[in-house]
Amino acid sequence: MKTLEDYKQGQVLLIDKPLTWTSFQVVNKLRWAIRKAYDIKKIKVGHAGTLDPLATGLLVICTGKMTKQINTFQGQEKEYIGTFVVGSTTPSYDLETEIDATFPVGHITKEFIHNTTKQFIGKIEQFPPVFSAIKKDGKRLYEFARAGEDVEIKSREIEISEFEITDIKPQDKVLELNFRVVCSKGTYIRSLAHDFGKALNSGAHLSVLRRTRIGDFEVKDSLSPEDFIAKLRLNQ
Secondary structure, eight states: OOOHHHHHHOOEEEEEEOTTOOHHHHHHHHHHHHHHHHTOSOOOEEESSOOOTTOEEEEEEEEGGGGGGHHHHHTSOEEEEEEEEETEEOTTSSTTSOOOEEOOOTTOOHHHHHHHHGGGSEEEEEOOOSSSOOEETTEEHHHHHHTTOOOOOOOEEEEEEEEEEEEEEEOSSSEEEEEEEEEOTTOOHHHHHHHHHHHTTSOEEEEEEEEEEETTEEGGGOBOHHHHHHHHHHTO
16 A cells, blocks of 8 residues: 555556557646545656657656656667558658558568568667657747648667567558567657658558557556556555
């Protein structure tokens, strides 16, 4: 049973972020629940690594003094699973925006797909999506993108230690590729989808994303926000 002092001294909470929730919504929900459960005005709560609203999976949430460890957790290796759709692209590289172009996929073989993954293993240069929260000149990149303004984006070095296509599903005029990736901090899986499509002489976007691991923390050990709050109430 956790006490208020436990949360103040610092806890690491593993939460399975629901689809469409922002990472900040999860943090705010848990902070509110802890404050209400212990009748306190404030407590430090933060997350170690943002997940896009259209992604699900592991969020590492820190409370109290453990918030000082957030940067350490953010720097750890991450694992993702999900789906690329090859044969069409979107401006955001995922389902946040509508399809803006279609491409042929008839030339793409299983061998071509699996061989292409090798291009992305190791240290590589990656351009973040223009629809991202990275700041430039005091504004988020997505603010420029939504306003239809062009903005210069610099590439950054990332590292992908494992990248595999786990299933290939031909659909109507597109290919759905299930994947697993193990990568460094700062890797955009949306950008990986976009670049992978180009490498296949086609186009691609991300349709499903789930974070399964951060360092030694695994999503199988996590709770939904609702289950955490229910557990919190039981402790009272």
